[in-house]
Amino acid sequence: METATHTSVQQFQSQVKVAGLLIATGIVFGDIGTSPLYTYTAIFDPGEIINPTKALGVLSCVIWTLTLQTTIKYILITLQADNHGEGGIFSLYALIKRYYGKWAVILAILGGSFLVADGIITPPISVASAIEGLRLFYPHLDTIPIIIAILIFLFVIQQFGTQKIGKIFGPVMVLWFSFIGVIGLLALSKNFSVLKAVNPMYGINLLVHYPKGFWLLGGIFLCTTGAEALYSDMGHVGRNNIRVSWIFIKTSLILSYAGQTAWLLSAGKANSLSPFFNIVPLPIYIPAVVLSTFATIIASQALISGCFTLANEAIHLGLWPRHKIIFPSAIKGQLYIPFFNWSLMVACIGVVLYFKESTKMEAAFGLSVTLTMLSTTFLITLFMLSRRWSLAAIIPTMLMFLAVESSFLIANLKKIAEGGWIMLLMGSAIATIMLIWRRGRITQNKLITxxxxxxxxxxxxxxxxxxxxxxxxxxxxxxxxxxxxxxxxxxxxxxxxxxxxxxxxxxxxxxxxxxxxxxxxxxxxxxxxxxxxxxxxxxxxxxxxxxxxxxxxxxxxxxxxxxxxxxxxxxxxxxxxxxxxxxxxxxxxxxxxxxxxxxxxxxxxxxxxxxxxxxxxxxxxxxxxxxxxxxxxxxxxxxxxxxxxxxxxxxx
Known part of the structure; x- marks a missing residue:
């Protein structure tokens, strides 16, 4: 009975339908979809005179990062590692552990640990970036109480499940992506010449010749921080729905970044407000802030649910201590882990109180995701080897991703002193717990007679x-x-x-x-x-x-x-x-x-x-x-x- 049910679920997921595309847009792309709120603020400082070489080079790097990392690595390659319809780093580990268990488990532990660390920094930075848009009208607004109140609300409602409010996720996120695409196009219409940044030579010129251009990769990487969620949420919406939805999502993202680039070049100088909010027409500014707040809440909700799923898989694979697991709704796969929920809430509030502003949080953002992506690259390489893919395809693919992600990692290492150490500490602590738990279980089992x-x-x-x-x-x-x-x-x-x-x-x-x-x-x-x-x-x-x-x-x-x-x-x-x-x-x-x-x-x-x-x-x-x-x-x-x-x- 269970096998038949699961087969029907897989058949449904393999079909591309409007409902599936709507769900995929609402659940999967929230994290990467809110990145235009803060990516450029991490690259262009307030008061900075805009250099066309930098502006066009950054846009070129963003376009090719979304292409290489998100489209090729995750959408085309990683989604093929289908564990009976499920995805995510622990599902990938389960596929290959019989072949490379001793080494693969270390990679899975590191990747999973830093993905949870990413779940600690993403809700604060996303919500903060949206709320700080109000500073156009209230320059001295203290956003910390508002951000904390939203985060507390977000974590409190987890215990009731998201079956009802989850129905609005899809329509709201479709509206969000349509909105960022349209306002990006409006800003782009004043300077279509920025689209020449599609040529990768603009990005190469930035990294090689522009002073300290290579280190800008630490900020550029923020445009793809939600890519790992695409694979983790495959079991919820299906591989084909993710792939088809990505066409619309990527188009909207590129239009948004291109529009922000056009505004920077026309303004000639960055200000204290995010370039994203600078391209929002004034008559719809307040609704735009409200919509962006809803989008960041949905993105945070999806990431929190993803952390629950990740923890549940780690528990059942013997990589994490057992915790109480509750299934609050009738939605298959949706669960709630009280220990993780309240621990994440305390950690998120701690991040807000420590950094206070999204611009400072960006210093800690990206490093943990880079380490997760590197772990996934090694695991997907082992997966391809276990499935006997051609070495002529595996080696160039692996080297390309390693080169890209190693560059991002080196650039992000600069952030350690600026706050990145917090994410390293959190990820390392989680990994240490996993290693102690796994090794302790193995040692204890060996002593059983x-x-x-x-x-x-x-x-x-x-x-x-x-x-x-x-x-x-x-x-x-x-x-x-x-x-x-x-x-x-x-x-x-x-x-x-x-x-x-x-x-x-x-x-x-x-x-x-x-x-x-x-x-x-x-x-x-x-x-x-x-x-x-x-x-x-x-x-x-x-x-x-x-x-x-x-x-x-x-x-x-x-x-x-x-x-x-x-x-x-x-x-x-x-x-x-x-x-x-x-x-x-x-x-x-x-x-x-x-x-x-x-x-x-x-x-x-x-x-x-x-x-x-x-x-x-x-x-x-x-x-x-x-x-x-x-x-x-x-x-x-x-x-x-x-x-x-x-x-x-x-x-x-």
Missing amino acids: YSEWEPENLEKLVELSHSTTIDTYSTHLIYFTFSSQKGKIENKTLNSIFTSPLKRADVYWFFYVKITDDPYTLQYEVHKLSKNDAYHITFRLGFRVEPKLDLFFRKIVKELMETGELKRDDCEEIKFERNPIGGYKFVVVNSYLSFDNQLPFWQNLFINSYYNLKSVGVREDVNFGLDPSNVVFEKYPLVYTSTDKVKLQRVQ
Whole structure:
């Protein structure tokens, strides 16, 4: 059923329809679509005398950046890395991890971390750029309270979902792109000669001959900062809808930048107002500020939702601590993670209070996105290699993107002292958490010891299940296991069952949950260890599937009883139970760091950091969708490095 549903979703996404194009325009292009508000303010200083070489060179670089980075790299190439309809850096990692897992995971962690860092700086700079347009009428307006109020509102509404307000995203963004295209064309009509900047030689001349022209790439890069979102949102709107919509989007963007360039050349001097607002006709100026504010809110909303999706994928791929995940609406794929929501809100407000103005925020913007794009370039190269693309196509493509993005990275490094260090710090902190979590899980799993079921342990379990002298602990007793092999079980689970008080149950269940590369897989496999006594269940869940193990268990038991694979007719208790499947308990056995460890300083710091992260995340009952009334928690000590034998001296 799930496979059929997902197939129909893919078929819908592959079709280009008006509704799909509208949704794509509203969800996908918000970030890159609001970049004309602040890109030129990062390049042209207030009061600067406009040099035609610089103005035309900047426009040429913008046009070719949108062409090389957005059109060729993301629209034409990266969108082909389709993980069953899903996109994004972690979906890309899932496609290639079986081939290059050891190296690809580092790239995915770095790219994902700095993409989240981008999600921290984008809402403040976008909203600030729009609100600061009011300074034409109120030069001394304190915009900080207004920006913070909008951001708080934006994060508060996340918990209610965006199903209703999301319907206006498409029409508003279509209006926005039409608006920036029209006013750009009006400004351009006064000087069509700026279109000669389509010739890349103007851009090359700027970078090579204009004084300090190369360093302007740090500001020019802002025109493509939303390109990564195109791939991340592929699962929401479909690849073909993104590609077709991009024709309209790119045309509007180029007209806007060309119009701003024409105004700069005619004015001869930049002022304190963004070139974008300088080309807005005065009679519609206030509506333009309102529209730009709505556009930045929509862009921020899309980016926040993208961060939730990114976090959810990282959690299911074992790269991030578990957090509570809520699905607030009926829209497939839409989710809400409270921890991430409020953390992002605090970080965004902190950015506003630190930088105060969008012109200062631009110093921190771009660096994190450049690192994400570089990570994506390496990952997409590995993807092409795994799909056996021609080396004659892979090598030139990779070298071209590496040359472009390395140039942007070098230019953006200049921003570190001006505020870029904040984004580096945030991205590095997120990456460190991911690395600690992943390494901690791997280390912990290596220390888990297993025993064979056959013959002794299974016979003992069946004997306990059929005992009439030991009180029943629960009709069904469910344990989670890391063993994909049906013939093995953790010693900690055996200790839990066979340690006083003995846990006698009519039926024992052992759940092994496998997260698949397919984002929407929902399958299970039953292996009978002993009919009517013990079963090993393997779940295969996609990394975007909400794991509701409590619900899944009840459905499985009913199905097995209907097919005759599980019978309880011989149980006297069944005559009195109101629940047809009987009572059940999930036993969650967690580890804690034993005091018997003797660890070096750095290893001790790492292990304790991992356990501290576990305490911040949610428990297994929340993560696996278990009813708290049906869960029993147990702890066992984990010894990483045994202490030396202690010699105790007995005193008479």
